[in-house]
Amino acid sequence: MRKNIVAGNWKMNTTLQEGLELAKGLDAALQGKTVNCDVIIGTPFTHLASIAAAIDTNKIGVAAENCADKEKGAYTGEVSAAMVASTGAKYVILGHSERRAYYHETPEILKEKVLLALANGLTPIFCIGEVLEEREAGKHFDVVKAQLEGSLFNLSPEDFGKIILAYEPVWAIGTGKTATPAQAQEIHAFIRKTLAEKYGQEIADNTSILYGGSCNAGNAKELFANPDVDGGLIGGASLSVDKFMPIVEAF
Numbered sequence: 001m002r003k004n005i006v007a008g009n010w011k012m013n014t015t016l017q018e019g020l021e022l023a024k025g026l027d028a029a030l031q032g033k034t035v036n037c038d039v040i041i042g043t044p045f046t047h048l049a050s051i052a053a054a055i056d057t058n059k060i061g062v063a064a065e066n067c068a069d070k071e072k073g074a075y076t077g078e079v080s081a082a083m084v085a086s087t088g089a090k091y092v093i094l095g096h097s098e099r100r101a102y103y104h105e106t107p108e109i110l111k112e113k114v115l116l117a118l119a120n121g122l123t124p125i126f127c128i129g130e131v132l133e134e135r136e137a138g139k140h141f142d143v144v145k146a147q148l149e150g151s152l153f154n155l156s157p158e159d160f161g162k163i164i165l166a167y168e169p170v171w172a173i174g175t176g177k178t179a180t181p182a183q184a185q186e187i188h189a190f191i192r193k194t195l196a197e198k199y200g201q202e203i204a205d206n207t208s209i210l211y212g213g214s215c216n217a218g219n220a221k222e223l224f225a226n227p228d229v230d231g232g233l234i235g236g237a238s239l240s241v242d243k244f245m246p247i248v249e250a251f
C-alpha cells in the first residue's frame, strides 16, 4: 500500500551552513521518535552531499529540487541526475510550477528529466497543478490530466510505480491560500482515477499523491485526513524545524 510522505522543498533558501543546521535540527527532532510517514527534505544542489553525510538518510530522505534533461556533456551550469545520485540524494523534485513558469520547462523536457532520474536510481517527486485562471474556468481536471499524459504516461507500469506525485495548485503556492480539504480530496481522487485508467487500480492505489500549497501546522491534519491525500510537499513551513515537525506529526 502507498506510503504517507511529508517532504520539504526549501527552494532557493538557506546558505550551506544554514541548511546544514536545519537538516541536523530536524534529524535531532526525529531522534527516538516514531512517525507515521516518510520524511524527505528537498535542498539546493550545493547542500546535497554535505546534508546527506550529516544526517541519518534512512530517517530523512534527501531530494534535489531539479536535475538536467541531458545525461552529461557541454551544458554549462547544469547538474545531471547521475551527479545528484552521487551525493547520496535518493529523490528529485521535478516539474515544480516555478520551474515550469520561470525556466520554461515543457512537458517534453520534463519527460526527459523523469527518464534520466529513473535511470540513475532517483525517485522523482513529480509536481502537477493548475493556475488560478484554469481553476476558475473549471479546467483543473483537464490540466492535471494533460500534465500526467505529457510527461509520465510514456513510462512502463514498472517505472510509473516508482513515481511520487505532488498536486500543487499554483494559486495556493506561497500565497497563504490553501485548497480546502474537499478541493484537495476531489482532485486527488480524480488523479488516482486517471492513474487507474492508464495503469490499473493496483498501481493507482500504490501511488503516493502529496498535496502542496500553503500547507502548514494548522491545516495539515485536515488535509492529510482525506483518503486520497497521502502527505504534503511543504515550501515555506519546511524552513524551520518548529514549523515542519508538526506537519510530519500530523499523521
Ligand code: 13P
Pocket (backbone or CB within 6 Å): 009, 096, 168, 172, 173, 174, 175, 176, 212, 213, 214, 215, 233, 234, 235, 236, 237
Ligand atoms: P508553500 O508551502 O510555501 O506554499 O510552497 C509549496 C510548494 O511549492 C512546495 O513545492
